[in-house]
Amino acid sequence: MENIAKLIGDDLQRLEESIDKLLTTRVSFIREVVHHIIKSGGKRIRPILVILSAKMSGCADYRHIPYAAIVEFIHTATLLHDDVVDNAKTRRGSPTANTLWGNEPSVLVGDFLFSKSFDLMVSDQNSAVLAVMSRVTTALAEGEIMELLKTSDVETTEDDYYEIIANKTAVLLSAACEVGAILGGVDQDKRKALNRFGYHFGMAFQLTDDVLDYVSKGTTLGKDAGSDLKEGKITLPLIHALKSATPEERTVVTDSINKPRMTQKDYRKILNMIKRRGGIEYTVQASKNHAEQAMSFLNAFPPSPYRDAMTGLAQYVTKRET
Amino acid sequence: MENIAKLIGDDLQRLEESIDKLLTTRVSFIREVVHHIIKSGGKRIRPILVILSAKMSGCADYRHIPYAAIVEFIHTATLLHDDVVDNAKTRRGSPTANTLWGNEPSVLVGDFLFSKSFDLMVSDQNSAVLAVMSRVTTALAEGEIMELLKTSDVETTEDDYYEIIANKTAVLLSAACEVGAILGGVDQDKRKALNRFGYHFGMAFQLTDDVLDYVSKGTTLGKDAGSDLKEGKITLPLIHALKSATPEERTVVTDSINKPRMTQKDYRKILNMIKRRGGIEYTVQASKNHAEQAMSFLNAFPPSPYRDAMTGLAQYVTKRET
Numbered sequence: 001m002e003n004i005a006k007l008i009g010d011d012l013q014r015l016e017e018s019i020d021k022l023l024t025t026r027v028s029f030i031r032e033v034v035h036h037i038i039k040s041g042g043k044r045i046r047p048i049l050v051i052l053s054a055k056m057s058g059c060a061d062y063r064h065i066p067y068a069a070i071v072e073f074i075h076t077a078t079l080l081h082d083d084v085v086d087n088a089k090t091r092r093g094s095p096t097a098n099t100l101w102g103n104e105p106s107v108l109v110g111d112f113l114f115s116k117s118f119d120l121m122v123s124d125q126n127s128a129v130l131a132v133m134s135r136v137t138t139a140l141a142e143g144e145i146m147e148l149l150k151t152s153d154v155e156t157t158e159d160d161y162y163e164i165i166a167n168k169t170a171v172l173l174s175a176a177c178e179v180g181a182i183l184g185g186v187d188q189d190k191r192k193a194l195n196r197f198g199y200h201f202g203m204a205f206q207l208t209d210d211v212l213d214y215v216s217k218g219t220t221l222g223k224d225a226g227s228d229l230k231e232g233k234i235t236l237p238l239i240h241a242l243k244s245a246t247p248e249e250r251t252v253v254t255d256s257i258n259k260p261r262m263t264q265k266d267y268r269k270i271l272n273m274i275k276r277r278g279g280i281e282y283t284v285q286a287s288k289n290h291a292e293q294a295m296s297f298l299n300a301f302p303p304s305p306y307r308d309a310m311t312g313l314a315q316y317v318t319k320r321e322t
Numbered sequence: 323m324e325n326i327a328k329l330i331g332d333d334l335q336r337l338e339e340s341i342d343k344l345l346t347t348r349v350s351f352i353r354e355v356v357h358h359i360i361k362s363g364g365k366r367i368r369p370i371l372v373i374l375s376a377k378m379s380g381c382a383d384y385r386h387i388p389y390a391a392i393v394e395f396i397h398t399a400t401l402l403h404d405d406v407v408d409n410a411k412t413r414r415g416s417p418t419a420n421t422l423w424g425n426e427p428s429v430l431v432g433d434f435l436f437s438k439s440f441d442l443m444v445s446d447q448n449s450a451v452l453a454v455m456s457r458v459t460t461a462l463a464e465g466e467i468m469e470l471l472k473t474s475d476v477e478t479t480e481d482d483y484y485e486i487i488a489n490k491t492a493v494l495l496s497a498a499c500e501v502g503a504i505l506g507g508v509d510q511d512k513r514k515a516l517n518r519f520g521y522h523f524g525m526a527f528q529l530t531d532d533v534l535d536y537v538s539k540g541t542t543l544g545k546d547a548g549s550d551l552k553e554g555k556i557t558l559p560l561i562h563a564l565k566s567a568t569p570e571e572r573t574v575v576t577d578s579i580n581k582p583r584m585t586q587k588d589y590r591k592i593l594n595m596i597k598r599r600g601g602i603e604y605t606v607q608a609s610k611n612h613a614e615q616a617m618s619f620l621n622a623f624p625p626s627p628y629r630d631a632m633t634g635l636a637q638y639v640t641k642r643e644t
Binding site for chain 2: 025026027030053081084087103104105107108109110112114115116119121122123125126127128130131134135137138140141142145146148195248
């Protein structure tokens with residue numbers, strides 16, 4: 001990540017300025033809420049993908065910067081709404097907006113960010129970008145709803161899981177890359193390649209996220225380990241473990257998940273079962289496979305420092321600890 | 323309203339078909355939630371404005387129908403989110419989506435409707451319509467947030483109130499009319515006139531809504547009378563009454579509003595004070611003034627059954643009981 005900061009430092013600086021500049025509103029409280037979440041140390045993965053993709057695609061000016069900011073706005077809107085849906089208390093180690101101000105502003109400021117993003121894109125009149133982004137925000141909502149419907153459902157299959165994470169996560173990272181390709185003006189093949197890179201990168205990203213939720217230290221991730229399971233989110237480590245679980249092990253999982261509040265002891269039991277049944281390694285491997293697939297699509301582009309940075313990102317994504 | 327049903331019956335039929343047809347999603351639960359709220363007997367005021375404006379502007383085909391549906395989708399999205407923000411239990415006499423399924427689906431299905439609306443508009447590639455609609459959804463969110471920030475604030479001024487209702491309500495009705503004008507292909511003056519008609523119509527509409535919340539029978543409105551006040555919404559009847567209220571009357575209002583739950587006795591006291599101080603008549607008159615202003619903008623158009631229907635709507639809006 002430090003190399004990337006060096007390679008596109010100027011763009012990243014402009015990104016932060018653009019985030020501040022584009023966030024015009026007559027309601028200063030909106031800026032306060034957005035500022036709280038958007039300046040809380042997010043990794044800017046999505047804007048970085050826009051920037052690297054645009055530069056790798058030959059974008060020589062800074063037309064991609066506002067779009068990098070917009071992609072981060074849309075991501076931020078989903079975070080605000082997710083935290084309401086998940087009733088999350090902390091994110092990145094800080095209290096969530098819903099904890100500080102209640103659910104209402106989180107819902108409405110999320111709405112503002114969605115609308116503002118479209119408003120900004122419509123003003124720029126790039127219909128190809130608009131088409132990509134409007135399709136994607138619809139898929140994001142569908143993915144979140146699919147996930148909600150599968151809450152605490154121990155019958156969730158690997159296919160269900162992949163459909164959920166494709167829609168709730170991978171499509172936005174895929175769109176970030178595709179938008180960069182469009183702004184850079186590359187041909188359809190290269191555009192498609194960047195779309196696929198972003199998709200597989202996004203899958204690898206979410207798979208790693210779901211591993212980290214089980215194995216990371218609370219302080220590293222900025223939230224408690226096991227949050228997903230405690231919220232009833234059935235992710236691949238558990239889905240895989242359940243495939244070979246004994247009826248007794250399965251009962252422990254079902255009973256714990258159906259309790260109004262899972263105890264730490266229940267969580268430990270399930271975590272040990274997941275580890276015993278290879279759920280962590282399986283998911284780590286799945287993440288690595290997607291990262292490999294992602295990298296293979298970069299061959300559509302000639303070598304460049306930007307391509308190297310994209311490769312580096314795809315390698316980093318499976319190894320990250322936060 | 324019966325005359326309008328006769329005049330544009332064919333369009334209204336197509337509108338309902340379009341609502342069903344455009345609501346494509348891979349998640350059938352989304353259709354269920356949207357269906358619950360969108361088929362619950364809404365008056366279709368916004369789609370009717372799109373249709374009448376388009377026809378008055380010379381639209382001879384049915385290109386306005388999908389847009390009429392989209393405007394209703396956006397309105398429905400705001401209702402879903404409003405009911406979460408207001409913690410509303412019933413709407414139009416039925417349980418709200420958040421009562422039936424919880425806050426989470428209401429937030430996410432609202433997001434889906436917003437995104438889907440943009441997705442549909444982007445596919446149609448009418449950049450003038452897109453510009454109007456993306457500006458408006460941003461204003462809607464701002465209006466809702468302004469209202470939230472003024473919750474239980476007895477210092478709310480008439481100016482504050484007008485700014486809130488302009489953004490949370492009038493701009494969408496204004497946009498509905500302007501979209502009709504754009505699709506009908508009229509000149510800038512006529513387009514502007516329809517924008518202004520919709521704006522003042524929207525102001526009259528919301529002013530009447532805020533009167534009805536105080537004076538209608540619960541069964542007519544589909545929710546309890548006094549809901550606004552009980553939710554801490556300070557609307558014009560109270561704002562006006564407070565201008566001439568005695569310190570004792572003001573204290574009653576402040577104390578009641580600051581209680582965790584306002585009693586029916588408190589509510590009666592405040593309602594009587596509002597009536598005594600002329601808050602109801604004042605707001606009714608303000609609504610009539612806006613309706614008059616709305617009608618004056620129709621003079622930009624030659625006489626037609628559609629223009630008569632628009633005039634009729636503006637007359638109806640101040641007299642309606644639901």
